[in-house]
Amino acid sequence: GAGVSQSPRYKVAKRGQDVALRCDPISGHVSLFWYQQALGQGPEFLTYFQNEAQLDKSGLPSDRFFAERPEGSVSTLKIQRTQQEDSAVYLCASSLAQRGFSDTQYFGPGTRLTVL
């Protein structure tokens, strides 16, 4: 069965460029999460969707970060005017339940972003 997929798997950007990272959750999963994992650290929460509604974006580090899930399935994380500190692995996860905190989150392989 298909799991969570992310594309691209690797992205190299020059400082100041805009990037878009895509997440395809497991079909039928209501909740979708984005996390940022810096080198040698645990993932940190960025934002959370329930269907198409963005219910929590408290983890987004700046207004350069923007996420959307317009039809309640595929999600895109966009980073404008990338900076070197944005270099990290960006993880997407999905879960079946609306109230996702105790439900299993299934993670994608991540997109490794390197900003030069």
Added chain:
Amino acid sequence: AQSVTQLDSHVSVSEGTPVLLRCNYSSSYSPSLFWYVQHPNKGLQLLLKYTSAATLVKGINGFEAEFKKSETSFHLTKPSAHMSDAAEYFCVVSGSWDGSQGNLIFGKGTKLSVKP
């Protein structure tokens, strides 16, 4: 606020010997706790989860963890290590009690090395 502390950044064991990865949590309410494993270049995989049922939780690949409220601990154990267990392990706590905030809060991770 919820948090987890993984007491060891790196644990090294010999194949066939027991594994102990230590985790302490902080939570203002009865938490949901998880252990995830991350193999190189692979997505995070759920090992096990505790959601206020039995305090001894059995997971995949022979791992188990015991929730000890008096010690605020959720240590991960395995009786006999296998070479394939070498990976990064994350202790994780849920972000809130009512699911209104669905994010997971990760520890910094423990890298497990297994020597032949």
